Amino acid sequence: MPEDGALPGHALAGAAGRPLGFYLHVPYCATRCGYCDFNTYTASELRGSGGALASRDNYADTVVAEIRLARKVLGDDPRPVETVFVGGGTPTLLPAADLSRMLAAIREEFGLAPGAEITTEANPESVDPRYLAELRAGGFNRVSFGMQSARQHVLKILDRTHTPGRPEACVAEARAAGFEHVNLDLIYGTPGETDDDWRASLDAALGAGPDHVSAYALIVEEGTQLARRIRRGEVPMTDDDVHADRYLLAEEALTAAGFRWYEVSNWATTEAARCRHNELYWTGADWWGAGPGAHSHVGGVRWWNAKHPGGYAQALTEGRSPGAGREVLAAEDRRVERILLELRLADGCPLDLLAPAGARAAARALADGLLERAPYEAGRAVLTLRGRLLADAVVRDLVD
Ligand SMILES: C[S@@+](CC[C@H](N)C(=O)[O-])C[C@H]1O[C@@H](n2cnc3c(N)ncnc32)[C@H](O)[C@@H]1O
């Protein structure tokens, strides 16, 4: 990774035809949830490492410095930004003015496309009507709340600090503040969660009136507190059959409420309610990820930043790129990546992307009812509902 972050000339070839997005990572949380292995730090985890540079107080300035570096690296690339997604961590631990200041730097340096989608993630306990109104006034038009569950005992296993009912109130507050699009993130398959608990979470989420819902099977990540608790036998592991049943319950409840899936874990009420930022990742567009540990992709070049907020800020303070490493994707890597990502979409992936072994696997998946017949006959691999339940396995077979 060159110190100035310069890209090889070929990365910007054909850029005009690809949308450009920004991801801004905010690596701070008030407390760490036992299941989470995202690159985020509590105040006590940061104490003694990174000093003032790693602190929340300076963070917006540091990210603005990276946005200015992005402008230099992308040179006279004239594209305005189509999507901005502020994620974490807990972006809403920062003052709303800091989030708006980072967005303003993107607007100044690149310009925002008309109708650009500007999202922030928010933890339900960290916002109030005033905070949301400030974000809206700063230019945000979409907010994604980490609801996870409506049941207290499930929230407790997940170490969530908000109370049941708070995420639903957040949706109402966001609508009152003028947010056009509101997402709720849910997690299913938490140890101790029953089918009834999950149904109650879906009902509560849908009752709140979001236009987008993400529902993720709980992943027990190695090295997390939850993994240790499961290993010690303190909490039971959820099995795959339970995950499949919960997914079917989600599909049923969401479809009945007028939502349609557009990616295996994502449902929206209309096409306009889909998360365009995530679609940009899934379709191999260009995005600049700012912040510690953030990944970027421009024209087949992928790079990632220093992981720790201290080292990240140090680089930018010294006028260097915070990039820690990069790779240039070969044509074969890009083909495999396209299959991995596009097969999870409701639009599916073109069959002509598949190698001979993958094409034979697709024919078997069709016979097994894992791929839809009509799109297959029109040259595309699209998962059936049963295929979605087994998405990881189908994808593995088709990339052969
Ligand atoms: C990393 S969080 C960041 C946003 C915010 N701090 C929050 O917790 O809502 C984004 C989403 O990732 C999902 N997530 C994080 N860790 C997960 C895991 N181990 N298994 C499944 N989903 C997970 C949660 O649904 C969460 O809302």
Ligand code: SF4
């Ligand atoms: S609040 Fe979100 S980012 Fe922070 S530890 Fe919990 S799940 Fe991870």
